[in-house]
Amino acid sequence: xxxxxxxxxxxxxxxxxxxPAFRRMCQDIAHGSERETGVPVRGCVSVERERxxxxxxxxxxxxxxxxxxxxxxxxxGAVAVDLTxxxxxxxxxxxxxxxxxxxxxxADRAEEGGVHAGPRRFGWLGASTDxxxxxxxxxxxxxxxxxxxxxxxxxxxxxxxxxxxxxxxxGVRTAREGxxxxxxxxxxxxxxxWWGGRVLDGALVRDPATGEPVIGRWDHADExxxxxxxxxxxxxxxxxxxxxxRRGLALGxxxxxxxxxxxxxxxxxxxxxxxxxxxxxxxxxxxxxxGNRATxxxxxxxxxxxxxxxxxxGVGRRVAPVDAFLEGLVIGHLEEHATDGAPxxxxxxxxxxxxxxxxxxxxxxxSLVSGEVAWDDVRDLLMRLGRHIESLESERRxxxxxxxxxxxxxxxxxxxxxxxxxxxxxxxxxxxxxxxxVLPVPEGISDKAPFDPALLIPxxxxxxxxxxxxx
Numbered sequence: 001x002x003x004x005x006x007x008x009x010x011x012x013x014x015x016x017x018x019x020p021a022f023r024r025m026c027q028d029i030a031h032g033s034e035r036e037t038g039v040p041v042r043g044c045v046s047v048e049r050e051r052x053x054x055x056x057x058x059x060x061x062x063x064x065x066x067x068x069x070x071x072x073x074x075x076x077g078a079v080a081v082d083l084t085x086x087x088x089x090x091x092x093x094x095x096x097x098x099x100x101x102x103x104x105x106x107a108d109r110a111e112e113g114g115v116h117a118g119p120r121r122f123g124w125l126g127a128s129t130d131x132x133x134x135x136x137x138x139x140x141x142x143x144x145x146x147x148x149x150x151x152x153x154x155x156x157x158x159x160x161x162x163x164x165x166x167x168x169x170x171g172v173r174t175a176r177e178g179x180x181x182x183x184x185x186x187x188x189x190x191x192x193x194w195w196g197g198r199v200l201d202g203a204l205v206r207d208p209a210t211g212e213p214v215i216g217r218w219d220h221a222d223e224x225x226x227x228x229x230x231x232x233x234x235x236x237x238x239x240x241x242x243x244x245x246r247r248g249l250a251l252g253x254x255x256x257x258x259x260x261x262x263x264x265x266x267x268x269x270x271x272x273x274x275x276x277x278x279x280x281x282x283x284x285x286x287x288x289x290x291g292n293r294a295t296x297x298x299x300x301x302x303x304x305x306x307x308x309x310x311x312x313x314g315v316g317r318r319v320a321p322v323d324a325f326l327e328g329l330v331i332g333h334l335e336e337h338a339t340d341g342a343p344x345x346x347x348x349x350x351x352x353x354x355x356x357x358x359x360x361x362x363x364x365x366x367s368l369v370s371g372e373v374a375w376d377d378v379r380d381l382l383m384r385l386g387r388h389i390e391s392l393e394s395e396r397r398x399x400x401x402x403x404x405x406x407x408x409x410x411x412x413x414x415x416x417x418x419x420x421x422x423x424x425x426x427x428x429x430x431x432x433x434x435x436x437x438v439l440p441v442p443e444g445i446s447d448k449a450p451f452d453p454a455l456l457i458p459x460x461x462x463x464x465x466x467x468x469x470x471x
Contacts, residue, residue, distance in 0.1 A: 002039050003028075012054040022058065026065040027395055029072060031349055043073030049081065059083075060387065068353065068388050110198050110205045113216045122175040122188055123147035124219065136193075139219035146172050148221065150189050151228050154236050160186045161308075182308065190240060195230045196220035266422045267291025267305070268323050269436065272429060275307035275315045276439040276457070285312040289438060291319060305438070315438050321451035326436060329458060330429055331414055346406075348399045354392045361385045434459045 005025040011017055028034050028041040044062075046052045052074075053059045063083045066072045074081045109117070116136045120126035123143050127135035146167065153163050164180040174180060192198060196215040198205045205214045213230065223229030273289035287309035294303050306316040364382060367373045417425070437457040441447060 003034055003041065012050070012052075012058065015055060015057065019058070022052070023061075026061050026391075029065040030068040030391070031353070032069055035349065042069075043075070045075040047077060049074075049076050061391070064384070064387050064391065067384065068357075068391075107200060110200045111214065113198075113214050115216065115218045116193060116198075120175050121193065123194065137218040143175075147188070147194060148226055148228060150185055151194065151221070151232060151236070154185075154189050155228065155232050163189075186240075190233075190237060192230075192233055193218075194221050195228070195233050197230065197233070266426070267303070267319060268422065268425055268429060269305065269326055272433055272436055273305050273317075273322070273438050274435045275309065275312055276437040276455075277307070277312055277315045279309065279312040285309055285315075286437075287312060289315065289317075307438075315440050317438060318451070322456070325451070325453045325456065326429075326433075326458070327417075330432065331417055333432060333460065334417075334428075335413070346403065348396050350392050350395060354389065354396065357385055357389050357392065361389065432461055434461050 005021040007019045007021040010019055012019065012022075024035075025041075025044065029044065032042070033040050043066075044052065053062050062074075066074070066083060074083060106117075108114075115134055118136075121136050123140055123146075124136045125133065125138045125140050127133065150163055150167070153166075154160070160182040164182050164185045167180045167185070172180070174184060188194075192204065192213075193216070196218070197213045198216055206212060207214055221228050223231070267290070269289075270291045271288050275285035275287045275289060277285050279285045285307060287307050289305040289307050292304055292306050294301055298304075301318060303319040304316050305319060305322060307314045361382065364373070364378050364385070368375060368378060420428070436459070439455040439457065441449070441452075441455070
């Protein structure tokens with residue numbers, strides 16, 4: 001085994017989900033070698049074929065890759081598999097039927113008030129064989145007080161960030177033994193399961209006869225005993241503005257048309273900046289700083305970068321001075337290290353193969369027009385050639401885009417940077433900067449003090465555009 005192709009956390013059962021590693025593997029199999037290293041690729045070994053393909057589209061692409069390579073070996077576990085039509089997946093139709101059955105079962109369980117399926121939810125016990133119990137039905141007495149404290153804290157006006165930080169300081173772990181985040185707390189508190197409710201297809205499940213929410217048959221909070229209930233949840237949800245977290249409640253007012261039409265803001269160094277403050281756990285935070293729009297009284301100071309980790313008190317910097325300083329560093333770095341003159345253009349490895357396939361298709365089409373061959377005799381072959389050509393043309397376009405990005409790193413000048421779009425600038429920045437550590441403002445210095453570039457520590461990537469190592 002010389003190469004690994006992994007599409008971790010990406011489902012192979014949805015056509016709309018891109019699988020970059022699978023696509024790269026098919027390209028390398030078709031060309032017979034890995035693109036960058038030249039390591040020969042003559043087949044694929046997988047634990048099970050469903051890890052490689054589950055849709056007919058992917059099966060055809062995988063099969064075509066072997067056809068373009070003139071053969072190869074596919075091993076499932078320890079058994080060689082012939083890529084015949086008998087091995088093809090059942091296709092998207094079967095996947096859709098499975099989804100439909102799952103959706104019907106979920107709807108039936110919701111209408112009956114059945115227990116939530118899936119992983120253990122914080123506050124409830126998980127499934128067990130000894131003693132026998134189903135998961136998410138019985139209350140976890142150790143976690144339940146913490147769940148109630150989250151709900152009451154939010155109802156009293158506490159922030160998601162503050163609640164998560166308090167849980168982490170007290171050593172409370174999530175259901176998966178991890179640390180709490182803002183998103184984790186919000187997802188738990190805004191979910192109606194804690195008071196016995198359920199959301200299905202974006203709406204609360206209600207009794208058709210009475211219109212009242214269907215109360216599930218699992219342990220849940222009681223207004224008289226625990227001091228929180230459905231009314232508490234509604235009060236909390238009235239303060240939640242994010243549509244994805246509304247959990248079945250419509251927004252109080254429609255979003256303004258101008259807000260919908262406004263293009264999303266893009267910040268040059270979002271994700272590159274890392275927090276340098278010691279968090280509540282005594283560690284350097286190193287969480288990403290993301291750009292935020294300044295609103296209210298702070299709007300006059302301009303947009304800002306901010307650390308969003310709930311375990312950290314947060315490091316923040318105004319966007320304008322940070323961008324101005326770091327852009328200057330990036331331009332200076334490029335002027336020093338970028339190669340002078342025209343960029344080296346790497347030839348695409350598939351030109352010869354593409355020309356051969358086009359010539360073969362042209363010859364068959366000419367024979368078809370002249371009447372030398374019948375359509376039924378060459379139909380399947382022409383369709384296969386068309387798929388091969390389309391795949392190679394797509395790969396060639398990707399190669400051209402990569403070359404265009406590489407060209408941005410060559411023959412650099414400040415004038416060229418000024419003509420570059422924000423999207424292109426970010427591509428360049430992430431190629432040459434690994435991160436920038438943002439240190440907190442020292443004690444005794446006001447947050448309104450002049451910008452101090454010494455508090456930004458850039459970490460350059462080791463390999464530069466000229467092939468030399470960065471200082």
